[in-house]
Amino acid sequence: MKIGILGGTLDPVHNGHIAIAMAAMEELKLDQVMLLPSGDPPYKRVRTDKRDRLAMAKLAAAGREGLFASDLEVQRDGATYTVETLTDLSVAYPGVEWIYIVGADTLVKLDTWREFPRIARLCGFAAVSRPGCDRSLTALRAQAISACYGTRVDILAVDGPEISSTAIRKRVAAGESIDGLVPPTIAEYIRKKGLYLCDYNEAQILDRLKGMLTFHRFTHTLGVANTAQRLAPKCGVDPMRARLAGLLHDCAKSMPLDEMRALVEANLTDLDAEELDSRAILHAPAGMIVARDVFGVRDPQILSAIRKHTVGDGHMSPMDALIYVSDFIEPGREDFLGLEKARKLAEKDITQAMRCCAELTAKHLRSRGQSMHPRTQQLLNSLKA
Numbered sequence: 001m002k003i004g005i006l007g008g009t010l011d012p013v014h015n016g017h018i019a020i021a022m023a024a025m026e027e028l029k030l031d032q033v034m035l036l037p038s039g040d041p042p043y044k045r046v047r048t049d050k051r052d053r054l055a056m057a058k059l060a061a062a063g064r065e066g067l068f069a070s071d072l073e074v075q076r077d078g079a080t081y082t083v084e085t086l087t088d089l090s091v092a093y094p095g096v097e098w099i100y101i102v103g104a105d106t107l108v109k110l111d112t113w114r115e116f117p118r119i120a121r122l123c124g125f126a127a128v129s130r131p132g133c134d135r136s137l138t139a140l141r142a143q144a145i146s147a148c149y150g151t152r153v154d155i156l157a158v159d160g161p162e163i164s165s166t167a168i169r170k171r172v173a174a175g176e177s178i179d180g181l182v183p184p185t186i187a188e189y190i191r192k193k194g195l196y197l198c199d200y201n202e203a204q205i206l207d208r209l210k211g212m213l214t215f216h217r218f219t220h221t222l223g224v225a226n227t228a229q230r231l232a233p234k235c236g237v238d239p240m241r242a243r244l245a246g247l248l249h250d251c252a253k254s255m256p257l258d259e260m261r262a263l264v265e266a267n268l269t270d271l272d273a274e275e276l277d278s279r280a281i282l283h284a285p286a287g288m289i290v291a292r293d294v295f296g297v298r299d300p301q302i303l304s305a306i307r308k309h310t311v312g313d314g315h316m317s318p319m320d321a322l323i324y325v326s327d328f329i330e331p332g333r334e335d336f337l338g339l340e341k342a343r344k345l346a347e348k349d350i351t352q353a354m355r356c357c358a359e360l361t362a363k364h365l366r367s368r369g370q371s372m373h374p375r376t377q378q379l380l381n382s383l384k385a
């Protein structure tokens with residue numbers, strides 16, 4: 001029996017992995033191919049939980065004859081080494097011939113794998129060319145590995161498609177479609193779990209926010225995130241993107257005013273004097289920059305919602321409106337006159353709720369003899385039109 005292994009971070013597994021697994025199966029007459037997501041190395045920042053990577057590998061295998069996903073490395077704690085996996089496999093299944101499938105970029109690094117000479121005694125290799133990799137160089141390397149380590153290295157006739165997990169993660173972060181790059185079930189999994197929206201997962205974001213915000217502000221932040229996520233489907237907004245905008249909307253709130261001003265001035269040109277003078281307003285554009293540069297948020301919708309959450313403007317998208325309103329009505333807000341009305345409206349119509357919140361702000365400012373920011377006036381005007 002011959003079984004192929006396609007191992008890696010598989011973050012996420014994609015149509016390129018599936019294509020090379022199926023091609024290897026066909027060309028090398030493998031009985032099966034195992035998708036093998038690696039464990040999480042303890043000292044390396046892996047953005048996606050290994051359980052999510054395994055779940056996606058299972059979705060990739062579902063309904064594909066001969067393909068299966070293994071939790072062998074995910075079960076182990078910390079970094080996982082191929083040599084351990086292959087040793088375990090060869091003890092558990094003595095009659096099996098193992099073929100490790102690698103892309104041309106991985107082929108280059110093979111001899112740096114821990115105890116590679118031993119690995120080479122436990123399996124053969126199938127190398128697949130990848131866009132950007134020179135085929136003749138791949139052949140040369142395959143030949144060198146064979147000669148030095150006495151293992152067989154086959155080069156598949158077909159090239160891997162131009163798909164990488166890195167490109168997929170970037171597309172998701174930017175809010176672009178990944179149709180055709182991963183099976184639809186995996187695209188849905190990524191969307192539902194909110195994977196790849198920025199450089200950190202939620203546990204890591206919360207950890208960072210705890211160090212950046214007061215306890216009161218942190219609690220408010222969670223309230224806004226929960227509210228935005230819950231109301232998102234009614235507003236036609238992606239719930240996990242709304243959640244992330246909620247989590248990060250106040251991320252610059254505790255920054256010293258001078259620092260905030262310097263950060264904003266260095267990055268934005270469309271600021272007015274009022275904005276620059278008020279910490280209550282300035283933390284929104286500053287937050288957008290921190291979300292982008294510290295947390296790696298790339299989605300223009302999320303960045304816009306953070307930017308506009310304090311004063312709004314005349315062009316509020318559904319996501320902008322959702323965060324603006326959620327900030328007002330989250331359950332931790334101390335009660336004030338009109339809050340209940342805004343909460344009720346938010347359940348039915350986010351635009352009406354936004355108008356209510358902007359009017360309440362206007363009233364509050366008037367009662368304190370303060371003027372309203374012109375962009376809040378533009379927001380109100382846009383709703384009259």
Ligand code: ATP
Nearest residue numbers: 008009010016102103106130160161163164165166
């Ligand atoms: P990342 O961009 O995160 O490195 P990746 O797309 O390279 O992701 P990995 O999980 O690193 O995917 O890859 C696992 C194995 O599959 C590696 O040996 C890699 O070379 C190979 N591979 C991945 N995509 C392709 C492809 N499109 N064509 C050929 N080989 C591929």
Ligand code: MG
Nearest residue numbers: 008105164165
């Ligand atoms: Mg890779």
